[in-house]
Amino acid sequence: MCDHSKNIYKPHLATIEAIRDETPDIRSFRLVFQDEELRNSFSFRAGQFAEYSAFGYGESTFCIASSPTRKGYIECCFRAVGRVTDALRRLEVGDAIGVRGPYGNSFPIEQFEGKNLVFVAGGIALPPLRTLIWNCLDLRERFGEITIVYGARSEDDLVYKHELKEWEARPDVRLVKTVDPGGNGPAWDGRVGFVPTILEEAAPSAANTIALVCGPPIMIKFTLPVLEKLGFSDEQIYTTLENRMKCGLGKCGRCNVGNVYVCKDGPVFTAAQVKAMPQEF
Ligand SMILES: Cc1cc2nc3c(=O)[nH]c(=O)nc-3n(C[C@H](O)[C@H](O)[C@H](O)COP(=O)(O)OP(=O)(O)OC[C@H]3O[C@@H](n4cnc5c(N)ncnc54)[C@H](O)[C@@H]3O)c2cc1C
Numbered sequence: 713m714c715d716h717s718k719n720i721y722k723p724h725l726a727t728i729e730a731i732r733d734e735t736p737d738i739r740s741f742r743l744v745f746q747d748e749e750l751r752n753s754f755s756f757r758a759g760q761f762a763e764y765s766a767f768g769y770g771e772s773t774f775c776i777a778s779s780p781t782r783k784g785y786i787e788c789c790f791r792a793v794g795r796v797t798d799a800l801r802r803l804e805v806g807d808a809i810g811v812r813g814p815y816g817n818s819f820p821i822e823q824f825e826g827k828n829l830v831f832v833a834g835g836i837a838l839p840p841l842r843t844l845i846w847n848c849l850d851l852r853e854r855f856g857e858i859t860i861v862y863g864a865r866s867e868d869d870l871v872y873k874h875e876l877k878e879w880e881a882r883p884d885v886r887l888v889k890t891v892d893p894g895g896n897g898p899a900w901d902g903r904v905g906f907v908p909t910i911l912e913e914a915a916p917s918a919a920n921t922i923a924l925v926c927g928p929p930i931m932i933k934f935t936l937p938v939l940e941k942l943g944f945s946d947e948q949i950y951t952t953l954e955n956r957m958k959c960g961l962g963k964c965g966r967c968n969v970g971n972v973y974v975c976k977d978g979p980v981f982t983a984a985q986v987k988a989m990p991q992e993f
């Protein structure tokens with residue numbers, strides 16, 4: 713959506729329309745582009761990301777967390793961990809930020825049609841899958857069974873709590889939510905255990921199924937063998953990588969793994985593609 717005949721690094725102005733605190737340190741923004749034409753024409757695909765700028769501080773990379781089926785706004789969700797994200801966190805409803813994108817490849821959702829989908833997410837890594845979950849739910853008849861296994865360290869650390877309730881209430885979604893041992897309060901009605909263990913217990917069938925996995929490296933490390941045990945091939949498993957980025961456009965070389973530009977060739981890869989990358993993954 714960027715106009716590359718002009719300055720490719722120039723962000724579009726967007727206004728923060730709504731703010732929601734997902735957890736004590738994770739915040740969601742709903743953003744609307746100030747340019748009305750762009751607001752109406754902006755399109756992206758699930759899995760793509762954008763560069764969000766806090767003026768005077770710099771840019772941060774976040775996935776676009778809303779669904780491409782929901783028009784007129786985009787959402788992002790971020791944890792304040794440093795200079796830019798701290799500055800973004802200080803902003804209020806009505807303030808302006810810069811957005812450039814969408815960048816990167818996306819989930820090949822058309823190839824998922826007619827298949828069962830198993831989403832496996834940990835902690836703050838639900839947003840990159842949430843965009844695809846809503847995309848699929850908004851086109852529900854095109855997909856088979858939808859299972860979501862989502863876990864966090866504690867109840868407080870679960871993001872999109874209101875949507876977890878919504879998914880749980882739907883007859884056409886199987887939500888398995890879990891918190892790490894010790895992270896549950898007396899009213900917790902989900903599972904207790906680490907995501908890979910709970911996934912193994914939930915035992916989704918690999919037949920005609922795509923697994924979409926996003927989480928901290930330790931979760932991914934222990935989830936891949938579980939999927940393999942359940943019969944998933946590396947080609948049936950998709951993930952998104954979050955290498956540090958700068959340009960987002962394949963120009964600065966910041967995000968390379970070997971000759972793969974994560975910003976341009978990714979961030980969505982199959983497990984087979986990730987395993988073919990140099991050892992740092
Ligand atoms: C494709 C992609 C999608 C992303 N989506 C999201 C998202 O939806 N929500 C979200 O909160 N974050 C996401 N991130 C990570 C996010 O970009 C960084 O956390 C953010 O840019 C940090 O900026 P900062 O200036 O506040 O922190 P800095 O001051 O730059 O860094 C603070 C700390 O965070 C670490 N850090 C910064 N960037 C990364 C990174 N990419 N991976 C691991 N550690 C990092 C630094 O090493 C440092 O320890 C994504 C990253 C990528 C590449």
Ligand code: FES
Nearest residue numbers: 960963964965975
């Ligand atoms: S972030 Fe610049 S090349 Fe990928």
